[in-house]
Amino acid sequence: MSGDKSFEPSCPLPVSAKKTVQLAHGGGGRLMQELIQDVFVRAFHNPMLELLHDGATWPVEKGTLAFTTDSYVVRPLFFPGGDIGTLAVNGTINDLAMCGAKPLYLSAGFILEEGLSLEVLQQVVNSMAEAARAAEVPIVTGDTKVVDRGKGDGIFINTSGVGLVPTGVRVLPTLIQPGDAILVSGDLGSHGVAVLSVREGLTFDGHVESDSAPLHRIVTDLIESGTEIHCLRDLTRGGLASVLNELAVVAKVGITVDESTIPVTETVRGACELLGLDPLYVANEGRFVAMVPAQQAEAVLAVMHRHKAASLAVHIGVVTDRDPSMVVLRTVVGTHRVLDLLSGEQLPRIC
Amino acid sequence: MKYVDEFRDRAVAAALAERVKQTVRRPWTIMEVCGGQTHAIVRFGLDSLLPKNLELVHGPGCPVCVTSVSLIDQAVCLASMPGVVFCSFGDMLRVPGTRGDLFGVKAAGGDVRIIYSPLDALELARKHPDREVVCFAVGFETTAPAWAMAVAQAKQLGITNFSLLIAHVLVPPAMEAILSSPQNRIQGFLAAGHVCTVMGYEEYEAIAQKYRVPIVVTGFEPLDVLEGVAMLVSQLEEGRVEVENQYARSVSREGNRQARSIVGEVFEPASRAWRGIGEIPASGLRLKPAYSAYDAELKFQHELSQLTEGKEDPDCQSGLILRGLLKPTDCPAFGTRCTPERPLGAPMVSSEGACAAYYRYRSHVTREA
Numbered sequence: 001m002s003g004d005k006s007f008e009p010s011c012p013l014p015v016s017a018k019k020t021v022q023l024a025h026g027g028g029g030r031l032m033q034e035l036i037q038d039v040f041v042r043a044f045h046n047p048m049l050e051l052l053h054d055g056a057t058w059p060v061e062k063g064t065l066a067f068t069t070d071s072y073v074v075r076p077l078f079f080p081g082g083d084i085g086t087l088a089v090n091g092t093i094n095d096l097a098m099c100g101a102k103p104l105y106l107s108a109g110f111i112l113e114e115g116l117s118l119e120v121l122q123q124v125v126n127s128m129a130e131a132a133r134a135a136e137v138p139i140v141t142g143d144t145k146v147v148d149r150g151k152g153d154g155i156f157i158n159t160s161g162v163g164l165v166p167t168g169v170r171v172l173p174t175l176i177q178p179g180d181a182i183l184v185s186g187d188l189g190s191h192g193v194a195v196l197s198v199r200e201g202l203t204f205d206g207h208v209e210s211d212s213a214p215l216h217r218i219v220t221d222l223i224e225s226g227t228e229i230h231c232l233r234d235l236t237r238g239g240l241a242s243v244l245n246e247l248a249v250v251a252k253v254g255i256t257v258d259e260s261t262i263p264v265t266e267t268v269r270g271a272c273e274l275l276g277l278d279p280l281y282v283a284n285e286g287r288f289v290a291m292v293p294a295q296q297a298e299a300v301l302a303v304m305h306r307h308k309a310a311s312l313a314v315h316i317g318v319v320t321d322r323d324p325s326m327v328v329l330r331t332v333v334g335t336h337r338v339l340d341l342l343s344g345e346q347l348p349r350i351c
Numbered sequence: 352m353k354y355v356d357e358f359r360d361r362a363v364a365a366a367l368a369e370r371v372k373q374t375v376r377r378p379w380t381i382m383e384v385c386g387g388q389t390h391a392i393v394r395f396g397l398d399s400l401l402p403k404n405l406e407l408v409h410g411p412g413c414p415v416c417v418t419s420v421s422l423i424d425q426a427v428c429l430a431s432m433p434g435v436v437f438c439s440f441g442d443m444l445r446v447p448g449t450r451g452d453l454f455g456v457k458a459a460g461g462d463v464r465i466i467y468s469p470l471d472a473l474e475l476a477r478k479h480p481d482r483e484v485v486c487f488a489v490g491f492e493t494t495a496p497a498w499a500m501a502v503a504q505a506k507q508l509g510i511t512n513f514s515l516l517i518a519h520v521l522v523p524p525a526m527e528a529i530l531s532s533p534q535n536r537i538q539g540f541l542a543a544g545h546v547c548t549v550m551g552y553e554e555y556e557a558i559a560q561k562y563r564v565p566i567v568v569t570g571f572e573p574l575d576v577l578e579g580v581a582m583l584v585s586q587l588e589e590g591r592v593e594v595e596n597q598y599a600r601s602v603s604r605e606g607n608r609q610a611r612s613i614v615g616e617v618f619e620p621a622s623r624a625w626r627g628i629g630e631i632p633a634s635g636l637r638l639k640p641a642y643s644a645y646d647a648e649l650k651f652q653h654e655l656s657q658l659t660e661g662k663e664d665p666d667c668q669s670g671l672i673l674r675g676l677l678k679p680t681d682c683p684a685f686g687t688r689c690t691p692e693r694p695l696g697a698p699m700v701s702s703e704g705a706c707a708a709y710y711r712y713r714s715h716v717t718r719e720a
Contacts, residue, residue: 044355083694103408199466201471202467221427260361269352269355272353273352277465331394331395331396332361332395332573333359333360333361333364333395333397333400333573334361334364334365335395335396335397335399335400336396336399337393337394337395337712338711338712340711340712342363342691342692342711343691343692344445344482344692
């Protein structure tokens, strides 16, 4: 043993102790306190969180409360234009905004996999803090759990949010009326294609970035402008086609949209053509549809165009009383077909 | 988008549809061979632009649909083996075999991966020498060159943990099987443009003459399909029997020589059972003896020998549909016992499958009926 020069008679801490998430980080002891203080509180810092109480409290104003929750399981965690952290903040803010609410506060629950690099966690948390600051919606309460290695996929995040719908404002799918104009806030599919490009290592001519963005300021602006809005819905999983189907069923109306008016960038179209995907079913994280009385369409579009995230907003279709619960697409060649729900995820075609 | 928008032009589509209307005098039944064309027809509603007495029949050109139940069962068996990474194109994962599908294997803990290119699968094998990478080599003449290239490279690089479960099929023997059937109704074919991009169309000339059936090599964009139909009905009305090439921007008579050469180097024709149709001689591909070390059926013959003969659901009419003898909506199970969520047969699974295409784009037709 004495001949072994590498032998050192000391007992160092495991190297990984400081660099990766350990089961003890979720154990309620000192390591957990350190994680909460050094990572979460430092990044999200705000007076309500810093109380480190079991929950956040605040006085309630007049109006109607909106409450929503969403869980984020994204692979890969980082992609062009965002990461799981920006999605977790913007996604929940957008769900509140689609209710006509001004988002007030968010919670963040983390399920971390043992062995996750603390640097990766820090990056995600920083993105969340940055997104929350940019949107002016603080994260005021949270939770952390650690699961055994192999029992998670790095990080799962749940965010819930509370918002306030101003008195007199009603934005609901059941208000959709035949004759309403259907507006979409921008080009479709870039989030899904951006994630797919990193997940599958695909490269395309032209860079595709996720459209992840908070939409609440656009909605507040729309409400304050006094234009009449029947329904708003963000176009996340399943894309435009799935959302229109859901709305047609809930509102018991028919929907007709014109394929040639639906904005999709060249790069996203190209990627979808190559992979056999339909951009109308591809996920977005910063796009929404608005159903508004036809005579309000121009005014609503004018308000939307003031915002970068909705600068390409266009009129794509109309709500009808024919074929209730059905979405019909007028194709680019001028024929009509049903735009149905997919049974599951879109699968790339063989040839 | 360049090379796409110009082939989806509304005014040109209307003009081509008008040309077809002006040409057609008698009723005709024509078949588009390729599932990609079926997909374009239903996605763009092209048949609604065509005269009623022109019947479009969807052919057997969806590789997912024609892969036999026994092969799906073999895939499920291999994918379930510990130590195996099973690679497949996305469409195949939902196709039901006798004992479930590949998605089920994945859910049960099997390592099943969707790949986009055979070379990606080879790369996996290179990176994981301790695992057996088994690939479901599915497709027509279009995907065969890429699989051939992967096998040739595997041999060159000395990679041994890589093998193919081969379900490859060839188009011309299937067309002949349809034409030689006593129940045949097909009077003209739109041949599959991408298959011909690889193989050329020399071999179709003999088929056209032998069965006195006109063939137009056709592309996949709406204007391609409409122009292909226009060319085909002109031949039918004028009594001409020729092989014409609508898809000249991609297809030459001799095809892609390099692609044909690598396919010829690695593969040889073999008898193949088609789902819903049955055994067709020389209608498939298998690895040549020099490459047989990469044949998963040989490599894992002990494990596969335990399997019993695969069974089709008795209610599935896919055989009649794939031969053009039945429309999906005429099947009693369509939309009731058989849906994309719970498919009885493969044509309800793939986006190129006639039943799935009808369900997705045409469900209002049956709902109204």
